[in-house]
Amino acid sequence: MKRRYALLVLCALVALAVLWWRGQKPQTVKRSRMIMGTVVEVTASGRDGLMLHEQIEAAFSEMERLERLLSPHIETSEVAQLATSRDLQVSDETRTVIAIGLEVAQKSDGAFDMSLGRLVEAWDVTAVQPRLPSADEIREALKGIGPEAIRLDGNRVIKREASLQPEFGGVAKGYAVEAGAKLLRKAAIDAGAVNAGGDMALVGRPEQREWRIGIRHPREADQLLGTLVVPGGAVATSGDYERFFEQNGERFHHLFDPRNGYPARGCQSVTVWTTNAAYADALATAAFVLGPTAGLELLENWPQTEALLVAADGTIFMTGGMEERIEWP
Ligand code: ADP
Ligand code: MG
Secondary structure, three states: OHHHHHHHHHHHHHHHHHHHHHHOOOEEEEEEEEEOOEEEEEEEEEOOHHHHHHHHHHHHHHHHHHHHHHOOOOOOOHHHHHHHOOEEEOOHHHHHHHHHHHHHHHHOOOOOOOOEHHHHHHHOOOOOOOOOOOHHHHHHHHOOOOOOOEEEEOOEEEEOOOOOEOOOOOOHHHHHHHHHHHHHHHOOOOEEEEEEOOEEEEEEOOOOOOEEEEEEOOOOOOOEEEEEEEOOOEEEEEEOOOOEEEEOOEEEEOOEEOOOOEEOOOEEEEEEEEOOHHHHHHHHHHHHHHOHHHHHHHHHHOOOOEEEEEEOOOOEEEOOOOHHHEEOO
């Protein structure tokens, strides 16, 4: 008798919980915060608003934790320490960022290069009054760089020369975005996204079943080139239109060809869709530097990856599976 009573109470509780749950309206919470010098926007959809806020907060905290390891502007970060030491024992997170970067460096024949920090400094394209560095300055900045200039031995990072300045800006943000998304994936939310400017990771499925991501036109500031329609994954865009200066009608942007030390000339933008935002970030930069032909080949051969490249003259190149995912305006 007692047992039957307990069962009844349990059934009633379950029914109440279901009723409460169904009474909660699906909602989307969106918040943004400045992390790694970028406005990071996190969205989460579900029925429990309080929980959505908590999960978004957790994702931000995780990304801020990574910022404290990876930001060159935070004195105590591992990346800042690496700038002033020959070798350094680092966390698993920093090691993973570097390992992903090294993989992309290798497969892109050195187009992606995490040792060109001095070159980035020499150009300083976002300075208030940027200027062209001299040929000598560029030559000097390129000394000793290359895909073997920074090595990993377990969690030990070894620079070939103490004077080398590491630059992880082409992969660290993507890694942080992916880490934020990983937390959201573990949470009981319907859908979510982490978006740091050009780097984005998707979680779950939105109400309309597919994600629609606008690809900016690289030359018409408020126009879309097209809309990428995907079930999930990560999307990154590298372009020459966000951080650049112009001199005598020529555009000097922030993605450098390590072979000559000048901004890469082959592309206006590259958009990569793949499974992981760290790879998407680094691959977009790598393909941009390689230019449309070699860049397309790199991305065509990368597993589970599709891409759209806009060449310097505006011609569009796409991997085999990309065409069917783009809606044109
Ligand atoms: P954004 O940061 O504007 O989104 P990207 O993600 O493509 O653009 O990465 C730009 C970062 O990559 C910059 O911090 C820049 O210093 C760095 N970088 C520039 N050229 C290269 C290169 N050839 N290989 C690796 N990183 C690079
Ligand atoms: Mg990138």
